[in-house]
Each structure stands twice: as C-alpha cells, then as structure tokens.
Amino acid sequence: MPTPPIDPTTTSAWQALSEHESTLRPDLRTWFAEDPERAQRLTLQVADLTVDLSKNLVTDETLALLARLADDVHLTDRFEAMLRGEHINVTEDRAVLHTALRRPADAEPPLVVDGQHVDDDVQAVLGEVAEFAEKVRSGEWTGVTGEAVRTVVNIGIGGSDLGPVMVYEALEPYVAPELEVRFVSNIDPTDLAQKTQDLDPTTTLFIVASKTFTTLETLTNARLARQWLWDSLLAGGHIADTDEARRDAVAQHFVAVSTALDKVADFGIDPANAFGFWDWVGGRYSVDSAIGTSLAIAIGPDAFGELLDGFHAVDEHARTTPVARNVPFLMGLLNIWYVNFLGAHTHAVLPYAQQLHRFPAYLQQLTMESNGKSVHWDGTPVTTQTGEVFWGEPGTNGQHAFYQLIHQGTRLVPADFIAVATPAYPLSDGGTDVHALFLANFFAQTKALAFGKTADEVRAEGTPEEIVPARVFSGNRPTTSILAPALTPSVVGQLIALYEHITFTQGVVWGIDSFDQWGVELGKKLAMEIAPAVQGDTAALAAQDPSTRALIEKYLELRG
C-alpha cells in the first residue's frame, strides 16, 4: 500500500504560512535597506551554480515556515524513498530512478531495486552508447556506400525530443565540427520534409527514440524517414531494388532507443542496434538515459559523462543539504509560496544565454506534465492549486516583448533569471565587451523588478504629472538569479537536475504523483478514433459531436 498523501492544507505549517501571509507587507526596498546581510545570507551555492534568492518576497520567517512545511509533508523522506527505488509513481506502480542514471560507476552501496542490479544495467547501456558514439564519430560506422555519418536525425517527441534538442543547442560549441544533429518531432509532415530535404542519405543516420515505441508521431515519422531513405538511396543508384538491400539500408542507417526492444525489432531495426532503458525512467526525465544517444554522438562520450556528473552533483546536494540551505527544495517551496499563498498562476524562466533558448520549452514538459494534476496520488481530490504554467524566452528578446507585463501588469509573475559568466562567443563591439553589455541587462532587470521606481522618482525626472502613474514601477516583483561560470556540459546537467528536484518538491507538497501523465491519453485516443472521419469515412464523421463534425467537414471542403 502506498503511503497516503498528506493534505498540505491540514498541516500546522500551512496554517502558519496563511497567517503569516495575511500580515506580511512585502517591501524589498526596506528589507534590503534594513538588512545589509540579506543578499549574502540568501545567496546559496549548488555545485557551480550561484543562486541568489534574496529578491524573493520572503523574510527569514517565511523561509523557516516553508522549511517547516517541507518537514510536515516529509519532503526529505520522500526524496530518499525515490533514490532508494520505492514505487513513488503510485498510479503506474513504478520506481522513479532517473537519479540512478547518473550515479558514478563505483557508487556504494550498489542499488538493487525489485531484483534489478540497477547500477550494472545503467553502466552496461552507457558503455554500449559510448562505444556506438565513438564508432560514429570516428567514421568506423558507415552507411551503405561506406561513407561516414555526417548528419544524425533524432526522431522522437516529448521527453524523447525536448531534452536532447535543448542540450544539443546548449552545448553547440562542444559538437564535433563534422557532425550535425537534427530533431524531428512533429507529425506535421512538414517537420520531416524540411529536416531531410537537403540531406545526403548516404551520410545520414536516424535514431528512433521512443520509450514505448508506440507513439503515433514517432512511428509515423520513422516510417516516413525509412521511405525517404529507400527512395533517395534508390534514386541515387546506391542500393539495388530488392528487399535485402532495403533491409541492409535500415540496418546501417537506423538505430533505436527504447524500453520496448521487441517493438524495435518489429519495426525492422536490428535489436543489436538498439539501446535500452527502463520503465522507471519517465520520458521527461530521460535525457540522461540512452535517449541522449544523439548527444553522446554529437559532443562525445566524455562530455556526455560530464553532463551526467553535473546532474549527480545536484542530486548529492539535494540529498545531503538541510532544507534551509537546499537550493532545489527552497526553490520548489518558494514556488509553493507564490502559487498557493500569493496567487501566482505562472512562472517565467528567462535564460540570458542564447544557447539555452530551448530551456523554457524543455521545462514546460518537465514541470507541467509532472505537476498538472487535480488528484492526490491516492485519487482523492487536491485541496489547493497545483502546477503553475511555466514559460519563457531568452533575454534580452523577452525584454522587448512581454516584460512590460512582468514589470507593470496586475499579475504576479515570479521569474528565474539564468546567466553564465563566460560566453562561448566573446565578441567585442568597437572595444565594448558585448557579453558584459548583455549581462548588464540581466542585472538591471532583476533590480528594476525588485525595487521599482516611485512616483517621486518619476517626478524628479521632470515627468508631467498626468503621465507619472504610467511611469511608476511598483517593484516587489520576485526573481531568483542563477549565475554559472560557463555553459559546460556539467552546468547544463546541473540546471536540469535543479529543476527536476524543484518539480519534485512541489509535487510532494501537493501530494500528487509527479511521474504519471494520464492527462495526455484522452486526446491521443480520440485522435485515433477521429482519423477515419478526417480521411472521409462518413460513418465515423456522423459519429462526431456537431462542432467537431462541422470543423472536419470544413477541413475536407478546404482540402478539396
């Protein structure tokens, strides 16, 4: 029987936080003025990440109460239960062991879960992925004409796409110059068509990445890619028009990553060219499993190992640091404060690093597929708001788009600002260090959000009285600043693990199962039921509700 969830609203800490909130008057100007140590005290270190929490709308008392809430819901016990491999994914009766994917090879004591020697299995697959990646990188792995691979196309969606593409973009300076990885995810045929239209089939390797190997989008794209490969190899005269030649082409140009190796074989990919993982790795937690094979090829197995080490450093911090100094736990608890006590509906993540431009999209799946739930893990309804909407764009682009609302809108939008000190491309504009100019914006934005600008300050600039209100900045808009030395593989791993554990913390407080995703099922099922109607089956069309039927009819009319 799973441990029953604790309704957080019934804890004494929750009551105390409610009372505290009703009397708290956030005032960052005064708090900083009266407490010269605030910035230093509330700036914490996790691995290479310096995390400044001081511009959040909290006092020491708020943080102490949030830590008490963590105690009341047994946050650290549950984290340890996850690391041990207890079945904390209750609705799927599964362990949740993404942290095992980055344990060092010599970790002690060995992790054995449900009879499985987890460390041995993880290391075995890592070894296979590394060996394969080296073969591709060295040119030992060739296509049907004996040419080395130049382009890897990862076909996957959700966790089998977002993590790899995000990390690939983040670590672009580490990618071997002679290699390129492209990512096909959408079942919109445009995606595959655009990503293959200029490719040479003789130097292209497809990786079909799917945990379940049943996902409609991925399997459809994999079949389209296989057809493209056959057609273009035939058109170029590279293979004979025989089944055997087609089979050989697939063997040399397709590999797979999946937990379902039997289904990989059914597709026609040799299981010898498939890399496995396990049902205790959630899709959105899988970039550090064999799902990262495209990355291991692109950046090399050593850099991939550094990425894993970065994850592990944050796992260790989370495991060993008391809640009061535990960065992911505190950031998760701050999110609880904003969502459940201050009424925030969304959370912005704003990387001041162009290479992290896919990080917000990656976090959307991680956070929202994990914590967008309305029932506790035992099926009882939640009694609080859960899962806020995560969103964002890199700075400074966002500054010229939506920051207006964050600065002066009526909604509270807590925001995480992420920057790195050393740019990959240190350019200078007539003697001005452009990255320094870029980061001046990073520092300025959090300052403006925290301290604002009063009416008197606006007037002192000679502003006509009637425009003064429009030019006032209230301040007290909460931000967390995260600063890393550089965007190394380790730092990227650290950032991902940080947000994994923030997400975990929120899920534990809310008493929900952050590791299932039943909410994606209904739409998938209906799409399969509706597909015949969209292809002209009149009975299927007649079975639809009036709105859906009319829309399909309009679509059919437009398609002509």
Ligand SMILES: O=P(O)(O)OC[C@H]1O[C@](O)(CO)[C@@H](O)[C@@H]1O
């Ligand atoms: O890796 P798979 O099994 O193809 O699934 C892809 C994605 O689909 C989902 O199941 C949601 O539909 C995600 O959780 C997952 O990351």
